[in-house]
Amino acid sequence: MTHSTTPISGGTGILYIVATPIGNLKDITRRAVEILESVDWVAAEDTRHTRPLLQYLGMNKTLISLHEHNEKSRSEQLLEKLRNGENGALVSDAGTPLINDPGYYLVKLLREKGVDVVPIPGPSAVITALCAAGLPTARFSYEGFLPAKSNKRLAVLATLVDDVRTLVFYESPHRVITSLADFQTAFGSDREMVVARELTKKFEQFVSGTIAEVVEYFTENQDKVRGEFVFMLSGAEEKEVVELSTMDELILTLLKQNLPVKQISEIVADYAGIKKKPIYNRVLELKKE
Structure with missing residues (x-):
């Protein structure tokens, strides 16, 4: 309607x-x-x-x-x-x-x-933070506030690990340290991150670097953990799309070695950097031919 x-x-x-x-x-x-x-x-x-x-x-x-x-x-x-x-x-x-x-x-x-x-x-705090962060802005995803409990927060972050867009979050000051620790657990230490606080106010601040560096800064400067926070995280690197048909020659070679289908799919998936399921199905198809 x-x-x-x-x-x-x-x-x-x-x-x-x-x-x-x-x-x-x-x-x-x-x-x-x-x-x-x-x-x-x-x-x-x-x-x-x-x-x-x-x-x-x-x-x-x-x-x-x-x-x-x-x-x-x-x-x-x-x-x-x-x-x-x-x-x-x-x-x-x-x-x-x-x-x-x-x-x-x-x-x-x-x-x-x-x-x-x-x-x-x-x-808008989202746009205000993004425009001065120095992260890609052609595509971004606003995720709002994360769950208050660490286990639920980690579960949400796990679903975003492979997202190639810049990710934007709001966070409460009393959860900044624990939340940053969860970012490091979920995304590793080296992903680029920018934290903006107190936007448009007297003590406006942008802290940027790797996740590990941002965690270290706020851990050592807990007097700065106050005000309104915006977390911004660079997206994952885009993975090159691999056409399954380009793996046929390798699959056929391994089939000639009489290797189990599961083992072949693991070898090829690891080589191509893609999930095993579609490779497994392709191995079965070629084996029947």
């Missing part, structure tokens, strides 16, 4: 998704200020975080909380307000809403009901 992005008639209001500063309040855009001034209310993840921003901008707005614990019920209430012709803005504690923050349910609901949703772009 498709939904039109054209505003519907009947005086229905608009919800603006407004990006706010991730640290430096001067990063608010002129358009964001204009929108916040014009709306009837502001839905915020935590009104205690948003009120100082609005005060900084000289605004006194009705604030409505919308967080992970009340999003479904609150979304229905906001839908009614918009249907009654009110305009609203959705902000998160910092940065672009919905990027690891509440709002997905609300936006999906409004789209389904034909209510216009308009993005007001601005700061």
